[in-house]
Amino acid sequence: MRKVMSANEAVANAVKLARVGVVGIYPITPQTTVIEKLAEMKAEGEIDADIVRVESEHAAMGVTLGAGAAGVRSFTATGSQGLLYMHEMVWWASGSRVPLVMMVGTRAVGAPWNIWNENTDFMSERDSGWIMAFASNPQEAFDLVLQGFRISEDERVFLPMMVGMDGFILTHMKTNVYLPSQEEVDAFLPPRRQPYVIDPEAPIGMGNIFPPVEYMKLRHSIHSAIQSAESVIKEIGKDYEKISPFNNYRTLNVKYRMEDADYALVLMGAWAGDAMEAIDELREKGINIGMLRIRYLRPWAESEIKELENVKGILVMDRATSLGRGGPLYLEVKATVRNQVKGVVTGLGGVLLNKEDFKRIILKFLKEAKEERSDGVEWYYPAEVEKVELRNPKDVE
Amino acid sequence: MQHEYQYFPITVPGKGAGGQTGTWRFVRPVVNLNKCIGCRACWMFCPEATIHVIDGKVEVDYDYCKGCGICANVCPVKAILMEGEDQ
Numbered sequence: 001m002r003k004v005m006s007a008n009e010a011v012a013n014a015v016k017l018a019r020v021g022v023v024g025i026y027p028i029t030p031q032t033t034v035i036e037k038l039a040e041m042k043a044e045g046e047i048d049a050d051i052v053r054v055e056s057e058h059a060a061m062g063v064t065l066g067a068g069a070a071g072v073r074s075f076t077a078t079g080s081q082g083l084l085y086m087h088e089m090v091w092w093a094s095g096s097r098v099p100l101v102m103m104v105g106t107r108a109v110g111a112p113w114n115i116w117n118e119n120t121d122f123m124s125e126r127d128s129g130w131i132m133a134f135a136s137n138p139q140e141a142f143d144l145v146l147q148g149f150r151i152s153e154d155e156r157v158f159l160p161m162m163v164g165m166d167g168f169i170l171t172h173m174k175t176n177v178y179l180p181s182q183e184e185v186d187a188f189l190p191p192r193r194q195p196y197v198i199d200p201e202a203p204i205g206m207g208n209i210f211p212p213v214e215y216m217k218l219r220h221s222i223h224s225a226i227q228s229a230e231s232v233i234k235e236i237g238k239d240y241e242k243i244s245p246f247n248n249y250r251t252l253n254v255k256y257r258m259e260d261a262d263y264a265l266v267l268m269g270a271w272a273g274d275a276m277e278a279i280d281e282l283r284e285k286g287i288n289i290g291m292l293r294i295r296y297l298r299p300w301a302e303s304e305i306k307e308l309e310n311v312k313g314i315l316v317m318d319r320a321t322s323l324g325r326g327g328p329l330y331l332e333v334k335a336t337v338r339n340q341v342k343g344v345v346t347g348l349g350g351v352l353l354n355k356e357d358f359k360r361i362i363l364k365f366l367k368e369a370k371e372e373r374s375d376g377v378e379w380y381y382p383a384e385v386e387k388v389e390l391r392n393p394k395d396v397e
Numbered sequence: 398m399q400h401e402y403q404y405f406p407i408t409v410p411g412k413g414a415g416g417q418t419g420t421w422r423f424v425r426p427v428v429n430l431n432k433c434i435g436c437r438a439c440w441m442f443c444p445e446a447t448i449h450v451i452d453g454k455v456e457v458d459y460d461y462c463k464g465c466g467i468c469a470n471v472c473p474v475k476a477i478l479m480e481g482e483d484q
Contacts, residue, residue: 097405156400195405205408217404224402 001179007135007170010142010177011077011103011163012037016047017185018101018149021072023051024063030080030115032105032171057082061089061102068098068160069206071197073149075100079167080107083121087128093160094129094222096207099152099194100160101145106269106319107167108349115167116350119269120320122164123297123328129222131161131229132298134268136254138175140295141165143246150189150236157229158195159222166319168350170270184243230299252301254293257283261290263366264308266333267317268294271353275317278358289362294329305336313369314339315362319347326377342368346380413461418445422464424479428455432476439468439477 005013011034015023025035041047052063057078067074078086083104093100104125108118119134126132131151135141141163148161165171180188196204210218230252237249248254256276258264265275272293279289292308308314314337318327325331330343342365347353361380368374408414426439435453447462448455455476457468469477 095406155403158403158405195403196407203410205410207406208408210406218406221402221404228400228402 001181002176003179004174005138005177006033006172006174007138007141007165008032008034008105008172009037010138010179011145011165012041013177013179014142014145015049015075016041017179017182018073018075018146018189019186020047020049020075020149022064022067022074023049024054024060024067024074024076025051026054026057026060026078026082030078030082030105030107030167032077032079032103032167034077034103034105034171057086058089061086061093064100064102065089065093065096065098068093068100068194069096069196069198071192071194073100073153073192075102077103077105079105080109080121083125084109087125090125090128090130092207095218097158097195097222097225098160099149099158099192101148101152102160102162103141103145104162104164105167105171106164114349117167117169118319118348118350119164119166120348122162123320123322125162126297126328129159129219129226130298131157131159131226131233131296132164133161133296134164134294135170136268136270136272136293136295137170138173138177139246141170142177142179143240143244143249144295146185146189147233147236147240147249149192151229151233153193154229154232154236155193155195156232157225159225159229164269166270173270178245180243188239188243226299230301233296233299251304252296252299253304254295256291256293258290258292258307260288261311262288263290263313263315263362263369264311265289265291265315265317265362266294266308266329267291267319268297268329269319271317271319271347274353274355275358277355278362281355282359282362287362287366289366297329297332300332300336302336305333308333309337309339311339313365313374314341315344315365315374316341317344317346317361321345321348330377340369340372340375342374343377344380345377348381351381417460418463419458419460422459422462423482424464424466425459425482426457426462426464426466426468426477427480428457429476429478430454432474434474434476436473438471438473442467442471 064076108114152161316330447458
């Protein structure tokens with residue numbers, strides 16, 4: 001079935017088709033309409049999932065994790081301050097090795113308040129031991145959430161998975177989305193599997209104190225599971241072709257016009273669309289640039305990124321930043337390839353970029369690349385930095 | 398299928414998971430079986446589950462009893478006395 005819907009609705013449909021049993025939600029900003037859609041589906045009897053309203057995002061993940069540990073397929077969604085408030089439980093979910101899926105509608109983090117899009121919240125969970133995917137359009141949001149349940153529940157993985165998507169510019173954007181039928185999804189997504197389950201007949205202790213060596217052994221197992229997830233994702237992506245007309249899930253990341261590219265642009269998320277338009281126009285002027293869109297931050301497909309070593313220059317654009325250092329994607333790419341890498345931090349707090357901005361950034365990079373000085377990090381936004389007059393405490397009094 | 402890297406943060410209930418905690422004890426509960434009426438109050442209250450009632454008689458597992466004295470306190474007929482380990 002094809003239908004025009006937002007990424008939020010697409011995700012809600014994926015949750016419905018996956019026959020999720022429990023959705024732990026905290027329905028206040030920063031939340032997306034995915035949970036409203038799920039509540040609507042529940043009210044109309046389309047799903048029989050328990051929708052549990054809780055007092056915070058911390059508790060939302062607690063409910064989702066608890067349901068998962070009890071053997072129920074579970075889902076939650078959050079972003080921004082909500083994700084930060086959930087941070088502790090995010091680590092409990094991966095440390096517990098309980099499969100579940102969370103959608104993150106990315107937004108800037110305060111202070112000061114800013115409700116607009118930025119990926120820093122998503123990036124701040126990079127080290128938590130989750131499988132981390134990032135969608136670029138509503139169709140991919142649907143596909144990744146649906147595949148996410150199977151990836152997360154694979155015995156070679158057994159880790160929670162978060163699917164990020166740009167707040168508003170993707171979550172609320174409507175496009176044509178293809179939905180497979182319930183029968184097809186049932187065949188693609190077998191009943192839930194997990195490493196252990198809460199069962200009064202066979203009691204277990206979860207998250208009890210682990211001495212140093214056992215703790216480190218567990219961390220090592222999560223590290224290995226994330227690495228082995230790379231081949232699992234490819235395998236599941238190939239299998240997905242049985243129920244979907246889309247066949248671009250055989251790799252973790254997505255290439256655009258890279259076959260003959262001399263230069264490469266690396267980024268992730270919804271703005272890949274604007275970047276592709278800019279690349280098309282630059283190509284007409286004879287500039288051989290291509291794009292590698294990162295779809296999986298974890299696992300980090302090192303062999304796919306290493307292919308960038310064949311180009312003359314690499315430009316990485318981040319909609320997030322590790323303050324004082326550079327964009328997280330830039331740092332990851334720099335740690336993977338031997339080439340010179342330039343990073344551009346932009347689009348923070350909802351700063352919008354259009355095709356012309358991309359062309360401007362790319363042309364400046366090309367000029368620097370030809371002079372072999374295309375490294376370091378540049379901040380790009382449409383304003384001058386103003387001098388702020390400082391006040392000393394006496395004046396304040 | 399087994400994956401050698403897979404390891405999970407769970408523990409299963411077992412005897413003495415925390416080691417032989419009986420070595421912590423400096424007073425030990427001694428049961429006077431002539432006084433014991435088999436009411437199981439000590440069995441019920443023992444926080445470490447080291448008291449067993451076998452055929453109506455109380456037995457203390459001294460490998461794990463930490464000597465907290467709760468059993469002696471709750472015994473309605475004062476059948477349990479705490480004696481110093483050095484005696």
